[in-house]
Amino acid sequence: MSRPRRESTLVTAKVLRGWRLPEPTGGKDSRGSVLVVGASTETLGAVLLAAEAALRSGAGKLQVAVPSKVAPHVSISLPEALVRGLPSTEEGAIRASSAELVLDLAQKASAVLIGPGMADEAETRGLVEALLPELEGPVALDALGLAAVTADPRCMHHLEGRAVLTPNPTELGIALHTGPDDLAEDPAGAARELAEKSRAVVGLGGETSWIAAPDGRLWEDETGGAGLGVSGSGDVRAGIVAGLLARGAEPAQAAVWAAYVHGRAGERLAARVGRLGFLARELPPEVPRVLAEVDL
Template structure:
């Protein structure tokens, strides 16, 4: 990390996004893609709810969720728009790696999805890695990894190379340091450079940061988005951003394009709530409902 990457960044604006418009939505749910969200645990079932709703709010057409058997029924009630697949659990309340069996229903859903998000709300690193190592390698669809899903890339930076760039990583600053094997203070000092380095190593688009989001492409391009403010530093906010990015990928956006739009939509949703609620104190669950409004503002 050179410390100079930020100087080369382009600022994300609505004008920039209008020059790179999202694919036309079409008239039916199938035309806007199938999204699959895989994650959750008995301790953190809400992360999947936040990500899944955010995917729909960003315009995805068909939603599928795979989560722990104990929490699946409650999630199905909270998300009546979704197909919810209950998966076997570990004693610790996470998803058991056996759920990723090659001929299983999860593998079938993942293979048919246009975009798959893995890791939100997941617990138990060995089991999560084993699950991803079973589910992801056969895929040719777009993959988004968040939270503990990034552990697979921490173990093997080539894990997503077979996707030829059809992947997005959405780490927070702590996760970014862990994946790179870097000191947290170094990443905090040069988050832009860290994002560029992870994009280069993983061959994925990367959305990282706190007050300012940094979006890095595998070819070295870099953008910054200062929107959102301190209010986005709240539990569940990252799950919402990962869901937005995944929903945009399902709609047919290129991974780097989805990362740019996702960072902007997430940040501007935070700006809207800062005006309506206050600079601090709005909740992650309030963000998804703002996304269609921000989309409308950009696409005018």
Template structure:
């Protein structure tokens, strides 16, 4: 990995105004169909955070697929969404058999404009099996988060068939795991590691630590310094992945969605830092800050 930070574009509102999102249209169908697949009996909240974040950035139609045990509470907590209950493992994760061709989950995801896979999921082998059945048939935009990255860790060509139509949203620990690198090496050169994963996977990559780095498969790189230490909190990454997916559903190019999402996420954190405190705000408070940040940028 080489240090590419010197040639990275610093993301600002002015930069994004020169790279506007697709027009939103007038109805929910015009802003795309977002599907979020994940969760477990142990981590149901991750799906809720990601799904709400997709709506908060302007996605139009929301569908969620999660474990049977958590589906009904999810539907109550998120009345805007269609919720598909899925059979679960003894450990409380999604049964990997749900990835079979022709099943309800397959039909749901294949009909989406953008699908977030793996958020809040548990059981690495089960998640890898589920996605290894489901993803090769897809032609929609795919966003992989958390354990959803497991198939890419096993085979970095896993998403090559999508020809750039995918985004990976690892935290720094996950970035090191996917690259089979030492965490210290990645932390010394997050920009280089992000660009390297984008090159190998042929996906857009948004990786976050104290600052965010976003890379395109062709080597382009962006740095976003917004947000600060307060974003280093449980659930923050789920919010980011949801924003990425919602923007993709709206029609944004995956690279554009990753760059915009990193800035919206960071600026939402900045707003909470000023009103709540630099530390101590919660991930659940971030989604509601996204619409005003969008409005400020798009003025």
């Protein structure tokens, strides 16, 4: 599929310094609250990574909704969080019928992230489809949380741009019902296409990150490196997006900053640990250092 080319803005520290994040004015309430919905009994780590990254990005309060079977483990691993256990399938995935139990937390949160570590496409899609109409945003969808967008991109339209999608290349191809060759030929165009269809910001991870806004703006981020291609890395990036949204960043700003912060965190670890072999769990502690580095 041929897509028209469009000029992009290269993301640099200088660009970000001209697009400052909202500055907190008081205690934790001024920095917003973030709700992370996700996990299964086999992929609990994804939520832990995303949740920590959200706090490391500056969010003031953390809430997490996970399958009830793993809720006690989350409470121990994330002492900063309010943890809600949700009914799950026999295989350990969150049931779609859990939407009512999530909704009161979601409506009170400054930002909601849905998807990290979720399993069972049908149940996840049902949960997201039940939640989205009740939310005003900002909302971030990651991983299997994108299943509702794959089925119908219009499900995001009522949010009027107050949403961020954070697919990896495989997930973007699925969402657009396109093959990997077409995506590899023009990843920027593919990101822009999904942004236009969903009316949401799309932050595409990969060797080069592309951030597309529904109004046609496009950013290119070349930070990072091969070491970021590791399990859990995308969950960290999604958590950074959610944390910045909770702080009050507008969706495109949160996605652009997250791409750069995630990439620079990887570069810092590559310099200290090695180009390959650092772990996703080592990325969140680097986030405040990168944010401070940009502020210099």
